[in-house]
Amino acid sequence: MLAALPSCGDNSPSGPGPQKPDGGGSGSQHEDAGLDGPGADPHLILHYAFEDSATAVTDSSSRQKDGTLNAVSGWTADGRVGRALAMTGGNPANVFVSMPDGVLTDVDDFTIAFWVKMNTVADWARVYDFGNGLADPQNRFMYFTPAGFSGVPAQRGTMASSYGGAASNELVALSPTILPTGAWKHVAIVGTSGARTIYVDGYPALKVENGPMVPPREMEPMGNASWLGKGRFPDPGLDGTLDEFMIYDRALTQAEVADLAWPGMDYSYWRFDEGTGGAAKDSSDRNIPTALGTGVTWKPGRLGMALDFPGGAAGATGPTVTLATNPLANCTTELSVSAWIKLDAVQNWARVFDFGTGDTRFIYLAPSDGAGMHFAMVSEHGLFDLVAPAPVAADGNWHHVAATVAADGTVNLYIDGANVKTGSSPMVKPSDFATMSDLWLGKSRFNDPYLDGAIDELRIGCRALTADEIMTLSRR
Template identity: 25%
Template sequence: MPKPSTRVLLLACTLLAGVVLPARADLTHRYSFTSDASDSIGAAHGTLEGAAAVSDGAVVLDGADAYVNLPGGLIQGYTAATIEAWTTMAEGPVWTRLFDFGATNGANGHHYVFFTPHSGAADTRLVISDTDPGWAHEELVAQAGFLDDGNPVHVAAVLDPAKGWGAFYVNGRLAAWSQNISIPLSQVAPDYCFLGKSLYSADAYLTGTIDEFRIHNSALGSAEIAQSFATGPAALNYDPGPVAELALALPAQVRLGGVVIPELTGTFATLGQVTLGPLDVTLRSSAPGVVTVQTNGNLIAKAVGTATITAERDGKSATAVVTVLPAPVVLMHRYSFNEPAGSVEVVDSVGGANGSVNPAAEGPNTVGLGTGQAVFPGGSTYRQGGYIDLPDGIVSSKTNITFEVWATWNGPSGSTWQRIFDFGSSSKGNDPHASGNGTGSFFLTPRGGAGVVRFDAAPTGFANERILDGTATLPVGRETHIVCIYAPANQSSQLWIDGKLVRSSTAPFPLANLQDANCWLGLANWNDPPLNGALNEFRIYEGALTELEIALRRQAGPNTIPTDPGLLESISLQAPTLLQGNRVAAQAALLANFQKSKNVDISGLGSVTFTSTDPNIFTVAAGGGLLPVNLGSALLIGSYQGRSATSAVSVVAATRLTLTLPSPALAGGAATSAILMAEFPGTNANVAAFAGVTFASSATNVASIDATGTLLPLRVGTTTISAS
């Protein structure tokens, strides 16, 4: 009795399909190629031309003369359209067509819309034109790479010119889009509607198969297209259900006049996470005078200030805060120190404010050139230092200012108050080799009185002084990227070291208050020691760099000025293995890939967050500093602009210890440090200062040793030092 149960099962499936998977009211044409090119929705039946043939539920195109000829006028009267296809396009010549709807004039097409899997510019593109010949004025949506690779693919092309929107989706995911489509569909003259053939006679035919081809008289949303792809070509289902969770990602800072494209994702019960377009949600701004939402979903920065942007769909919402900064920074002065040895002038390649190279007042020291950097040899006193004198007024002429420098400090590590730069005035007059005190200045020192790097802004002595101290002295013998910002318009001053914001404060006075008659590199407006180090590049900007601009410049290095990186594409996370007991944080790196800039270290950005899934294994600080807590493994999560990346982090134990002591130690001599080398999986380290390490002396009256491994010889004799 197998047949009755089979019939019941088939009937149940048919009823289920009829109830759960209804056709959309805006689906106007459907070609399933079961036996021919019939239209099961709109009765606009097509014909198979040339060698085109239907086989196994798909039309087969041979790339020679085969194509499907659909009736003219298919999208006539549409204001928006979505064109879907399940297809396999084999590798072939450029400029083949999946579809091409329009008119011809001789050998040329015009007033058309088409989709090519492989253009002559090495991309995949959706094109609309409103002129004859068509190539004379086209608007397009393009993505690098090809789709004619022989793999089955679902393509959905969407045009909604009234909202400026054009996009195409590949396998249910938003692949490329434009918010600047202005040619209305009424300008398309669909006299001919071809599948697999171009309106241009010189273009090749498509080689491949088309399983299903659909036309809608509306712009489908991202979730609807994702649901269609998930359902497949055999059935109709465009309902993803309500969104369960919505996420909105925006840059934390944007320039006045800047345009921001929101990055949106929605999580659906049946689909999981779907990348949404700006027209898939409703966007609102809490302060339209600061950030305005345009019809196409773009955000325009209209005024300096802060706005909260809210995205809404299906009763769910997500928010993000955007701060609008003053107009874009302008590079005003750039010193690359590429002059030959012996030069007495350094060139400002941007602003023409060249500086003079001056020797020491005592001794032979001067600033060394000829190696692509300015080398300052230091000296015992300010009179023994060479320096560079930049033109007066280089700071006070600005409204907001950013100093950027790649500097190497050569110490000594205990030296204080050397100057990388010092711009201001002094009782010295205009001679840094005279004795005197500063009366107001902006300066940067590798090591100030607090024992750390300092950026100091004091226009009139100590009144309203802004001290921005770092967290450590500038490293000795290693090039460091330093950014100092003073922006009264933002009420913000900042000190960045190697891409990390280490200190911030307010900016209470205008730059015009500074009397910057002395603009010196390498010497101070005070009687402080001369710089012992080198400057690879020194730049001055009008305006305040954003955190992302700082990260991009650090990555580009001193020889390159970076350009717009494009949209964020992905992020990745790198994390080291942690050594048990290490008190010094190990650094994780969150890297961002933008369209035009790859592997940008964004770890120090304020809009980046790091999370440990188990703080009992390791902890993580802002900026990605990792500290071990207990042996084991846990995940590190880094997040930026709505994207997240993970990396496993392990805390490992030492497998072997080796203790080395100075021998012999002189009774009553200076203290020395023990070296306790530990072998860890994959590395070795001196763990003398690690947490959990203990030292002991068997004869403390002969020599003592403290918890950090500092050995103090006291008297003649022998003692055994142990460590564990």
């Protein structure tokens, strides 16, 4: 909890290093060299991979700052990468790791990153809580909670705090969204001076600048009052599974954080950051080859670079991006598609994407049909259309768009994080689109104009993202 409520250098640009191959969970990670050992980032100062079985929690970085687990019953084989630590809530916490002294010695800029799969989201439960255990004004602590409160009126969401001995010297970063339960999520907190950025799945969900400067080094000595899964106040323990907990003594870039948040087989993710050439990379283990057609170019994007589509008249051969394999092939009952788009002009019926086979099986999203943003699914089982009250504006700004289909047939459309339309598709289901041959961005299968605008940060997967997850991806 917030202490105010009473309870609560010059670093080199070397990369964070790829993640080790998967031993379990929901999909493999990068298959290059591991995070530790030769070639590892020298700024990785703590790495708990949670591959242990006793009370010692091994730090596989070069600094060997091992933690101590209070209950060996917390070990589980069901990790994001191999084994993990399953925490089971409780107040006081049932399962937690006590941290040693010296982890944060001389650390100013930092990145703390981890994978977490929540079972329940209890207010003020901690992923980590590091501090010196002293009284104010010498009291120092920093923590991350999946559900904290701040502001007037109070706003609930994921929160990172650094407390410097008084309420007036506390840096609070609060993203007004909650992590989902039952799904692995990657979270990173990046800090420099009085700034904090919270990343979720590699996306910057929140940035706070010009706050109080409470550097991590002031948490030391932290050995008697620092934990994973437990807080310093009478708050619940974390109820969820924790994996791949890492601390760097530098601020990672957004691209480096996105590498740590590699989605495995969870979803396909096109960052469109190449900036040159005729191909775009699917930054996932799905690795769908993606080819840029004539006329598609690169431009500055919402994050990094983006694809730019110059438009084209109906019936002409216009700018198209083609996917080599179907990103919805493994979807059965759920799906999600989300992207940032920036329209240069509103072309009715132009497509963000259009996937299908001929005119008998297809799924598409059009920013405008003349009345509103239009999402459609057509198969041998029927026809489903859902139209938002308004189209996506061509106003010179980036707008986030998303469509989700849930297991019960509920379909939601989102623009800039707001749920703009809900419908029900009892007949047409994601499994209808397991086989498709025409997989296009920017092009319609009918006699419609081509997209005139840019696409960035495209994510396509077989789980219906929650409203909070969509809001997180739409944050500016």
